[in-house]
Amino acid sequence: MESPSRLHNQIAQRSLISDMAVQQGAPVTGREYGPRLPNLLVRCKQWLAAHHMTLMAIADTPHSIAFGSAIGIFFGFTPLYPLKTLLSILVAWICRCNKLAAAISVTLHDVLIFAMPAIYYAEYKLGCRVLNRPARIKVHSWHFSVHDYLSWGLFSKFVWPALIGSLFLAIPSALIIYFLARMLVTRARSIPEQAG
Numbered sequence: 001m002e003s004p005s006r007l008h009n010q011i012a013q014r015s016l017i018s019d020m021a022v023q024q025g026a027p028v029t030g031r032e033y034g035p036r037l038p039n040l041l042v043r044c045k046q047w048l049a050a051h052h053m054t055l056m057a058i059a060d061t062p063h064s065i066a067f068g069s070a071i072g073i074f075f076g077f078t079p080l081y082p083l084k085t086l087l088s089i090l091v092a093w094i095c096r097c098n099k100l101a102a103a104i105s106v107t108l109h110d111v112l113i114f115a116m117p118a119i120y121y122a123e124y125k126l127g128c129r130v131l132n133r134p135a136r137i138k139v140h141s142w143h144f145s146v147h148d149y150l151s152w153g154l155f156s157k158f159v160w161p162a163l164i165g166s167l168f169l170a171i172p173s174a175l176i177i178y179f180l181a182r183m184l185v186t187r188a189r190s191i192p193e194q195a196g
Contacts, residue, residue: 047111054104055069055101055104055181055185056184056185056188056189058098058100058101060098060101062181062182062185062186062189063097063182064096064097064098064101065097065098065101065181065182065185066101066177066178066179066180066181066182066185067092067095067097067098067101067178068092068097068098068099068100068101068102068105069098069101069102069104069105069177069178069181070105070174070175070177070178070181071088071091071092071095071097071102071105071174072088072092072101072102072103072104072105072106072107072108073105073106073108073170073173073174073177074088074170074171074173074174075087075088075091075102075106075170076088076105076106076107076108076109076170077109077119077123077166077169077170077173078163078166078170079120079123079124079159079162079163079166080159080163084106084109085103085106085107088102088103088105088106089102089103101181105177119169120162120166122165123162123165123166123168123169124158124161124162124165125165126164126165126168127160127161127162127163127164127165127166128161128165129165130161130164130165131160131161131164133161135161136157136158
């Protein structure tokens with residue numbers, strides 16, 4: 001049986017090679033992805049595969065890794081875009097779960113950055129419906145800075161409804177990710193024990 005540090009080093013090397021290939025736009029050798037995919041999807045798939053291996057190699061309990069991943073996914077859906085990574089790491093620290101897993105999971109939404117404006121708008125409309133408010137037809141700018149989050153007028157008109165609406169996506173997604181990540185980490189750790 002290989003030592004955990006050696007296994008971690010091997011996975012880190014694979015992840016580094018994969019990340020370098022993604023940055024250069026070259027496909028990762030030794031991996032078959034089936035039919036030819038568009039370059040953007042190939043890069044997304046390589047990024048997900050590399051970070052999946054990073055999550056599997058974290059030296060912590062499956063519960064801690066899964067809980068950190070769930071916290072990261074939860075904050076990824078919130079409209080607190082400039083604060084989501086800091087908040088996920090802070091909440092992971094408070095809950096005594098894995099902060100690295102939370103940071104990796106919250107960056108998963110950066111892979112889907114092209115879809116996030118539509119998701120934020122849907123969350124805003126859902127939040128307006130829940131709060132029984134009319135949704136604004138035109139929003140002139142969705143580019144908010146940290147100072148804008150502290151402005152009560154902007155917060156109550158846009159951020160609060162979007163935050164309420166995001167709970168309907170964030171909570172179920174976090175629960176699914178928790179159980180899925182816990183199952184995957186437990187299964188990945190039981191395979192080397194069975195082989196040895």
